[in-house]
Amino acid sequence: MTGLPDPLVDALRAFAAAPRILVALDFDGTLAPVVDDPARARAVPEAQDAVLRLAGMPGVRVALVSGRSLSSLIEVAEVPDRVLLVGSHGIELRLDEPGDAVALDAAELERVEVLREVLEDVASGIDRVWLEQKPAGFALHTRLASQADSRRAHLVAMEETRAELEGLTVRHGKNVLEFAVRSTTKGEAIEHLRRYTRADRVLYAGDDVTDEDAFAALLPGDVGVKSGAGPTVAAFRVAGPEEVAHAIARLAELRTDAHEH
Numbered sequence: 283m284t285g286l287p288d289p290l291v292d293a294l295r296a297f298a299a300a301p302r303i304l305v306a307l308d309f310d311g312t313l314a315p316v317v318d319d320p321a322r323a324r325a326v327p328e329a330q331d332a333v334l335r336l337a338g339m340p341g342v343r344v345a346l347v348s349g350r351s352l353s354s355l356i357e358v359a360e361v362p363d364r365v366l367l368v369g370s371h372g373i374e375l376r377l378d379e380p381g382d383a384v385a386l387d388a389a390e391l392e393r394v395e396v397l398r399e400v401l402e403d404v405a406s407g408i409d410r411v412w413l414e415q416k417p418a419g420f421a422l423h424t425r426l427a428s429q430a431d432s433r434r435a436h437l438v439a440m441e442e443t444r445a446e447l448e449g450l451t452v453r454h455g456k457n458v459l460e461f462a463v464r465s466t467t468k469g470e471a472i473e474h475l476r477r478y479t480r481a482d483r484v485l486y487a488g489d490d491v492t493d494e495d496a497f498a499a500l501l502p503g504d505v506g507v508k509s510g511a512g513p514t515v516a517a518f519r520v521a522g523p524e525e526v527a528h529a530i531a532r533l534a535e536l537r538t539d540a541h542e543h
């Protein structure tokens with residue numbers, strides 16, 4: 283008994299019947315429950331099984347679309363090469379051919395170094411606030427800090443970075459504030475993956491503010507599934523990673539039914 287809402291199951295059934303489908307999934311908060319240490323996050327077992335099953339089916343491509351750096355996503359996702367990966371909110375891609383790694387130019391590298399100095403200064407001055415490095419920027423993590431320290435870290439980081447660098451991309455996530463010297467979105471990533479895979483239909487599941495760009499890139503016939511609370515433009519909502527796992531496991535069953543019988 284999965285307890286998925288009937289309208290979602292109906293949408294999954296119609297989606298599963300399309301010839302070529304792309305199943306694009308956010309990682310943290312969607313496939314994996316949120317935990318204190320990002321290195322320890324793992325997809326719930328039912329979700330992992332469903333991802334592997336779907337990835338092996340004809341006409342199905344699976345993509346993980348994450349704010350994590352590609353290297354961090356590879357570490358925690360533990361998926362075969364056939365699964366397409368998007369890291370750093372669309373800046374980094376691992377598609378079927380090698381050579382998709384991000385290459386920053388000299389000016390961007392210089393901006394990353396300025397950003398590092400500013401943010402290291404902020405993080406070192408506030409208890410339990412830490413910096414995660416990514417190829418094109420940094421995530422300032424405040425999950426373990428008090429509410430007051432978290433608010434202060436966000437305010438100071440915004441002020442100090444604005445004073446030093448123009449035109450940074452700033453993204454607000456769950457207990458994290460991200461700064462990047464390149465501006466891509468998960469929406470652009472979905473558009474790129476749709477073209478790349480030639481998918482007839484796309485399913486996207488995500489939990490955070492940055493996933494809204496991906497939901498906004500969906501078209502009629504696509505399926506958007508919001509994981510957890512918060513405003514969304516997705517047509518469907520489930521409670522969290524356990525329910526996302528039920529949904530994609532059900533999708534794998536429906537795909538088998540639609541194409542083997």
Ligand SMILES: O=P(O)(O)OC[C@H]1O[C@H](O[C@H]2O[C@H](CO)[C@@H](O)[C@H](O)[C@H]2O)[C@H](O)[C@@H](O)[C@@H]1O
Pocket residue numbers: 308309310311315316317318319320321323347348349350351414421423425455456457458460490
């Ligand atoms: O796009 P996502 O795959 O959802 O990645 C978003 C960010 O996820 C990670 O941080 C979040 O998850 C951590 C582990 O559960 C948690 O400790 C942290 O508070 C969350 O913000 C990751 O560390 C970031 O780089 C990603 O951008």
